[in-house]
Amino acid sequence: MDLNALNDFQLVAVHGGFGRASRASGRSKATLSRRVAELEESLGVRLFERSDRSLELTEAGQLLLARIEGPMREVAEAVAAARDGLDTPRGRLRVAAPLLFSQVALGRLAAAFQAIHPDVQIEAVAEDRLADLVEEHFDVAIRINPHKDSMLVGRCFARDRLVLVAAPSVQLPKQSGDEPLHIPAIVMPTYREGEVWFVQDGQLTVEPRPVLRLSSLLTVRDAAVAGAGAAMLPQSIIGGLLERGELVSWGAAGNEVELWVLHTSRRLQSPKVRAFVEFICHYYPNGSFVVQE
Incomplete structure (x- = not known):
C-alpha cells in the first residue's frame, strides 16, 4: 500500500476538506483528491461522503483514520530521525499512569526527563484503569503487577x-x-x-x-x-x-508490588519511548519506589 496515499488521506481527514488540507500542506488540491480516490479504489470502499458543501468520513474512513494515526506518526518520526542522521528523542509522548503514581511521583519524574530531553512533550493521563495503548494512542503505560500481554513489552523499574x-x-x-x-x-x-x-x-x-x-x-x-x-x-x-x-x-x-513501564511490541520503538524507558529505570536505581516528601 502507498504510504503517501495514506498520508494524504490522513491530511484531508484531519483538516476536514481538500481545500483546507491543500492550504495547510502546500500540496495541490487535485493531487490530494487523486491520491484519496486511488486509495478508495485500492481498498474497494468509500472513505469520504462528498457533497458540494461538505466532506464527511464514512464509517470505513473513521476506522482507517483511527488505525493509522499512531503508526503514521511513528513512521514520520523514524523518517525524520533517518534524515537528520540522529537518534534524538522528540515529539509528544503520551503516558498512561495509575492515579497514585501520578500524584506522588510523576510530576518530578516528568520534569527531570524534560530537562534532559527538551524536545519531548509529555502528556500524561492519570486513571486507575487499563488503557488501550493502540486504540487510545498512548506511547507508554505505567502499570502495577501487569498481567502478561503478548501485545506489550517493557521493564520492571521499581518495587513496593x-x-x-x-x-x-x-x-x-x-x-x-x-x-x-x-x-x-x-x-x-x-x-x-x-x-x-x-x-x-x-x-x-x-x-x-x-x-x-x-x-x-x-x-x-x-x-x-x-x-x-x-x-x-x-x-x-x-x-x-x-x-x-x-x-x-x-x-x-x-x-512485593512491581511497577512496570510498558509499550506496544508491534510498534517501532521510537527514540522518545526508548529514552523514557531507560530514564525511568535509572530514576529508581536500586529498584525501590520511594516517594520524596
Whole structure:
C-alpha cells in the first residue's frame, strides 16, 4: 500500500476538506483528491461522503483514520530521525499512569526527563484503569503487577510493598488460635466482604471491619493517621510517617508490588519511548519506589 496515499488521506481527514488540507500542506488540491480516490479504489470502499458543501468520513474512513494515526506518526518520526542522521528523542509522548503514581511521583519524574530531553512533550493521563495503548494512542503505560500481554513489552523499574498500619492509638488485639482478628479498617472501594489480609508471613490474619471506604490511597493514609482504623498501604507513601511514629506497622504483606513501564511490541520503538524507558529505570536505581516528601 502507498504510504503517501495514506498520508494524504490522513491530511484531508484531519483538516476536514481538500481545500483546507491543500492550504495547510502546500500540496495541490487535485493531487490530494487523486491520491484519496486511488486509495478508495485500492481498498474497494468509500472513505469520504462528498457533497458540494461538505466532506464527511464514512464509517470505513473513521476506522482507517483511527488505525493509522499512531503508526503514521511513528513512521514520520523514524523518517525524520533517518534524515537528520540522529537518534534524538522528540515529539509528544503520551503516558498512561495509575492515579497514585501520578500524584506522588510523576510530576518530578516528568520534569527531570524534560530537562534532559527538551524536545519531548509529555502528556500524561492519570486513571486507575487499563488503557488501550493502540486504540487510545498512548506511547507508554505505567502499570502495577501487569498481567502478561503478548501485545506489550517493557521493564520492571521499581518495587513496593503493602504494609498493614494504624495510628499508635489503635491497639492490635491478640490473635487467639487460627481465628482472624476483626479490626476497624479503612478500605478502598475494591474491597470485597469477607476479604482477609495476611501479614507477618501469614502469622497474622486480619478480617477487616470497614469503617470508611475511600477512593484514594492518600485519603486512606490520612484517615489512618487520624486514628480511624487500620489500613493496608504501600510502603512508599508511609515511610516518613512510620519513622516519625505517626503510624505503626503491624506487618508487611507477603508479595512485593512491581511497577512496570510498558509499550506496544508491534510498534517501532521510537527514540522518545526508548529514552523514557531507560530514564525511568535509572530514576529508581536500586529498584525501590520511594516517594520524596
